[in-house]
Amino acid sequence: MSSLSTPAIPDIVIGRLPLYLRALTRLRQEGKLVTSSHELGRRLDISSAQIRKDLSHFGGFGKQGTGYQIEFLIERLQAVLQVNQEWMVAVIGAGNLGSAISHYRGFQDRGFRIAHLFDISPDKVGQRIGAFVVLPVSEMRETIRKDDIKIAMLAVPAEHAQTVADQLVEAGVKAILNYAPININVPGTIQIQYIDPVTHLQHMTYYL
Amino acid sequence: MSSLSTPAIPDIVIGRLPLYLRALTRLRQEGKLVTSSHELGRRLDISSAQIRKDLSHFGGFGKQGTGYQIEFLIERLQAVLQVNQEWMVAVIGAGNLGSAISHYRGFQDRGFRIAHLFDISPDKVGQRIGAFVVLPVSEMRETIRKDDIKIAMLAVPAEHAQTVADQLVEAGVKAILNYAPININVPGTIQIQYIDPVTHLQHMTYYL
Numbered sequence: 329m330s331s332l333s334t335p336a337i338p339d340i341v342i343g344r345l346p347l348y349l350r351a352l353t354r355l356r357q358e359g360k361l362v363t364s365s366h367e368l369g370r371r372l373d374i375s376s377a378q379i380r381k382d383l384s385h386f387g388g389f390g391k392q393g394t395g396y397q398i399e400f401l402i403e404r405l406q407a408v409l410q411v412n413q414e415w416m417v418a419v420i421g422a423g424n425l426g427s428a429i430s431h432y433r434g435f436q437d438r439g440f441r442i443a444h445l446f447d448i449s450p451d452k453v454g455q456r457i458g459a460f461v462v463l464p465v466s467e468m469r470e471t472i473r474k475d476d477i478k479i480a481m482l483a484v485p486a487e488h489a490q491t492v493a494d495q496l497v498e499a500g501v502k503a504i505l506n507y508a509p510i511n512i513n514v515p516g517t518i519q520i521q522y523i524d525p526v527t528h529l530q531h532m533t534y535y536l
Numbered sequence: 537m538s539s540l541s542t543p544a545i546p547d548i549v550i551g552r553l554p555l556y557l558r559a560l561t562r563l564r565q566e567g568k569l570v571t572s573s574h575e576l577g578r579r580l581d582i583s584s585a586q587i588r589k590d591l592s593h594f595g596g597f598g599k600q601g602t603g604y605q606i607e608f609l610i611e612r613l614q615a616v617l618q619v620n621q622e623w624m625v626a627v628i629g630a631g632n633l634g635s636a637i638s639h640y641r642g643f644q645d646r647g648f649r650i651a652h653l654f655d656i657s658p659d660k661v662g663q664r665i666g667a668f669v670v671l672p673v674s675e676m677r678e679t680i681r682k683d684d685i686k687i688a689m690l691a692v693p694a695e696h697a698q699t700v701a702d703q704l705v706e707a708g709v710k711a712i713l714n715y716a717p718i719n720i721n722v723p724g725t726i727q728i729q730y731i732d733p734v735t736h737l738q739h740m741t742y743y744l
Contacts, residue, residue: 342742346735351719354694371719410741417737428636429733434717438734439741478744479737486562503740505733509558509642511579519740523731525637525713526646527554529625529687532711532727533618533647534550536686 341382347372348379349405350438356398364395411439418472418501420492421483422447422455422462425507429481431458440479444471448488465492472499479503486510493520545593552590555580557613558646564606572603619647626680626709628700629691630655630663630670633715637689639666648687652679656696673700680707687711694718701728 351371355363365376365383372379383401386408406412417440419426430445445460446468447453453464463471472480480501484492489508496504503519506512514520559579563571573584573591580587591609594616614620625648627634638653653668654676655661661672671679680688688709692700697716704712711727714720722728 343735343739345742346732346738347719349738350717350732350735354718371721373719408742409738410744411738415737415741424636424639428632431632432733434734435737438738440734440737479740481733502744503737505736505740510562511555511559511581513579519743521736521740523733523736524554524558525640525689525731526642526648527551527558528713528729528731529623529643529648529711530554530557530617530619530646531551532687532713532729533623534553534616535727536618536710 337385341385344374344382345405345409347374348383349402349409349411352398352402352405353438356402361398362395363398363401368396406439409439413439415440415479416443416475416477417441418443418468418477418480418496419445419483420447420465420468420480420496421485421507422449422452422457423483426481426483427457429483430460443475443477446471448484465495469495469499472496472501477501480505482506482508482512484508549590549593552582553613553617555582556587556591557610557617557619560606560610560613561646564610569606570603571606571609576604614647617647621647623648623687624651624683624685625649626651626676626685626688626704627653627691628655628673628676628688628704629693629715630657630660630665631691634689634691635665637691637715638668651683651685654679656692673703677703677707680704680709685709688713690714690716690720692716 351368365379368379369376419429419442422445426445430442435442445457445462446465447462448465452462455462478501480496482489482492482504486508489506489510490512493504493512493514497514497518505521507523509524512520559576573587576587577584627637627650630653638650643650653665653670654673655670656673660670663670686709688704690697690700690712694716697714697718698720701712701720701722705722705726713729715731717732720728
């Protein structure tokens with residue numbers, strides 16, 4: 329707190345903020361105006377002390393005993409996470425998964441809009457999938473540069489994921505959400521996150 | 537080590553084991569027989585010290601300087617995670633996402649087999665999706681009980697997720713992977729994990 333530079337907030341704290349934002353948005357939908365770290369904690373199965381500590385990194389949100397103003401906290405978290413703007417997202421891979429992602433309506437009101445859907449297969453290119461006409465991967469770099477797209481979702485087979493990721497980084501993408509079940513090497517300046525349902529299933533079977 | 541009961545292994549360690557297993561399986565595919573904590577660490581962007589420490593919870597896997605026998609470590613991790621058997625999985629929700637999950641071929645060789653696909657909509661029930669004929673949710677409880685299914689993947693709209701989860705728990709399901717963007721309350725004896733792409737995207741935009 330007293331150092332000259334802002335102390336870095338642990339990444340694990342940042343990772344919980346989207347969960348807080350999601351729960352708060354749900355509470356607002358339910359017509360609530362005020363909540364507490366206890367109510368949030370119950371909903372998220374996170375201790376109220378942890379929630380208070382996490383939020384304290386970003387300033388004072390609630391007075392002792394009065395709780396959090398939901399609307400204010402939503403706006404604040406959206407600003408911290410930089411989703412008080414709309415990010416364009418490119419989806420690579422127009423198979424079953426890429427198609428499902430392209431149809432998903434849950435991105436728009438949470439800060440993201442799918443701008444393009446790319447595939448390498450001549451069978452897919454030119455096809456209409458939901459609101460998109462599938463573009464060829466050969467146009468990916470140029471299109472991403474032209475539209476200044478910073479985020480991509482990777483839904484290609486594991487064996488192509490590294491190559492496509494390299495091309496995305498070259499095109500200026502700064503954050504990749506990889507659905508291919510393989511670890512990818514990207515420069516340290518690039519954000520990468522993974523979604524692999526099997527790792528979640530295997531995590532749970534340990535306990536069964 | 538010296539306590540009478542086995543000390544619990546931190547959940548965060550368990551969560552990394554599927555990543556180790558995935559990386560080791562990939563190394564085996566590449567024809568390798570032996571690896572090291574350094575090689576694994578580079579691939580996974582996890583420190584080699586962390587990997588050695590994590591694996592040490594499960595006994596000695598490598599001698600200093602000789603590395604890990606990949607095949608042996610794979611078998612050991614599969615046994616620890618209990619995926620040296622095949623788990624039947626029920627998928628609830630036959631929309632775009634449930635359909636993509638049902639088509640995904642990455643479950644089978646990692647310990648899971650989708651057994652049934654359920655939906656509530658009369659438009660979907662009876663339809664063929666990939667290898668499945670969509671069953672009505674009204675038959676879910678009976679079918680899950682009869683087949684002794686312990687794992688379910690939830691791909692229903694957020695507003696239905698809690699109700700369906702309650703029914704799954706009542707039917708005997710012990711582990712739920714929830715794709716609906718909402719937190720679900722389940723008894724403490726039930727495993728639950730979440731996949732919500734937007735939380736990953738929002739985590740990354742913080743750093744952009």
